[in-house]
Amino acid sequence: MGKALDGVRVLDFTHVQSGPTCTQLLAWFGADVIKVERPGEGDITRSQLRDIPNVDSLYFTMLNSNKRSITLDTKNPEGKFVLEELIKICDVMVENFAPGVLDRMGLTWERIQSINPKIIVASVKGFGPGPFEDCKVYENVAQCTGGSASTTGFRDGLPLVTGAQIGDSGTGLHLALGIVTALYQRTLTGKGQRVLAAMQDSVLNLCRVKMRDQQRLQHGPLQEFSQFGEGIPFGDAVPRSGNDSGGGQPGRILKCKGWETDPNAYIYFITQAQVWKQVCEVIGKPEWVEDPEFAKPAQRLPKLNLIFGTIEQWTMTKTKFEVMDILNKFDIPCGPILSMKEIAEDQSLYATGTLVNVDHPERGTYITVGNPIKLSDNDVKVERSPLLGEHTDEILTKVLKLDKSRIDEIKASGATGDKVREAAE
Numbered sequence: 001m002g003k004a005l006d007g008v009r010v011l012d013f014t015h016v017q018s019g020p021t022c023t024q025l026l027a028w029f030g031a032d033v034i035k036v037e038r039p040g041e042g043d044i045t046r047s048q049l050r051d052i053p054n055v056d057s058l059y060f061t062m063l064n065s066n067k068r069s070i071t072l073d074t075k076n077p078e079g080k081f082v083l084e085e086l087i088k089i090c091d092v093m094v095e096n097f098a099p100g101v102l103d104r105m106g107l108t109w110e111r112i113q114s115i116n117p118k119i120i121v122a123s124v125k126g127f128g129p130g131p132f133e134d135c136k137v138y139e140n141v142a143q144c145t146g147g148s149a150s151t152t153g154f155r156d157g158l159p160l161v162t163g164a165q166i167g168d169s170g171t172g173l174h175l176a177l178g179i180v181t182a183l184y185q186r187t188l189t190g191k192g193q194r195v196l197a198a199m200q201d202s203v204l205n206l207c208r209v210k211m212r213d214q215q216r217l218q219h220g221p222l223q224e225f226s227q228f229g230e231g232i233p234f235g236d237a238v239p240r241s242g243n244d245s246g247g248g249q250p251g252r253i254l255k256c257k258g259w260e261t262d263p264n265a266y267i268y269f270i271t272q273a274q275v276w277k278q279v280c281e282v283i284g285k286p287e288w289v290e291d292p293e294f295a296k297p298a299q300r301l302p303k304l305n306l307i308f309g310t311i312e313q314w315t316m317t318k319t320k321f322e323v324m325d326i327l328n329k330f331d332i333p334c335g336p337i338l339s340m341k342e343i344a345e346d347q348s349l350y351a352t353g354t355l356v357n358v359d360h361p362e363r364g365t366y367i368t369v370g371n372p373i374k375l376s377d378n379d380v381k382v383e384r385s386p387l388l389g390e391h392t393d394e395i396l397t398k399v400l401k402l403d404k405s406r407i408d409e410i411k412a413s414g415a416t417g418d419k420v421r422e423a424a425e
């Protein structure tokens, strides 16, 4: 079996989370990903949220699998030389520096194109062109400016950010799609192009249904929201909807047995119209099937608190897994609230490669989340992240094919950080 991106070489000039997520995906599809890092420190996440002293953090190791690492001070002329040699032989360059950083390095789009007109230059920025284009942006800034925070949480509580890193990892995913699309177009045009994924845009794209609701509001209240049944008027912007479903089928998170002590003893329960009869029978309310007050979805919308309150009386008598077993038999959609501990212990996720145990020379074995996108003809094993500068020599020698005297000159200049390392030793 081959690899989907066999032969594609990526110059990975990314750091923190958004860019590395993207290049990790490309590596899992078989691209040769060369990560350029600042000598001495490397990607800042190597040392952020460390659980073991002096060992690359899980933050870093879980975002940089299957890559090679070269250390380069790109502000040193020799470092810049090596970087430009890499630009010549790479198909894609990915970066997520603050706006203006690449230009300050002298790497304008025009300069990069003059070095390699076929290269695809892919960037994550916080915002697209406009009033905020110069801002530095992190995950939660994107969640707040992309519409997620204002629509997440409960109506009478604070806006909330979500645990899912939709600003960072979500944007990395968008960027990866842009890159493979540009690579495909290049097979027809022979030319590279720029790909931009702005974090605000990516979050907004994931909040598309909320922009749908914003427009629906002009034509009346959002009847699937609990506040409709509670008689609370809507304002002029989409409110936070708690755990109400964002689709056409009402849903809620309900307590299950043990909820008093277990913060995750809950299940998401969807009263899908097609299985309303089964729902009524399972929860012991068969009379609701024919009752003209409950029989049709529109009649149920103003009574969601009553309906879900009644269902919860039933779910509270069972564990979330018992509820799931029973509901699945009737094709009633539901989702137990799984803790990270429960997910980490789920052997079926290891069987599919969604979770992977990886060996690391300094930290030992750790769990990482593998490639969530499965291709039947893409045989790539998840490998550990590189140590800082682990492949510097290999890349200078085997990829750039520089001779020993040239490599010695580069190293003597301090561009690869060897001087820094020697001084520290």
Ligand code: COA
Pocket (backbone or CB within 6 Å): 015, 016, 017, 018, 019, 036, 037, 038, 039, 072, 073, 074, 075, 096, 097, 098, 099, 100, 101, 104, 105, 124, 125, 126, 135, 136, 137, 138, 139, 168
């Ligand atoms: N050698 C020499 N200098 C290097 C280098 C290298 N290998 N790699 C980076 N640098 C320098 C850059 O040239 C820049 O210097 P300058 O400001 O003097 O031009 C400097 O490092 C800092 O880069 P910057 O991107 O501004 O880092 P930061 O820590 O100040 O900001 C972010 C971090 C994430 C806020 C910013 O990069 C950003 O907004 N990125 C785009 C959005 C994004 O991806 N955010 C999510 C991150 S998960």
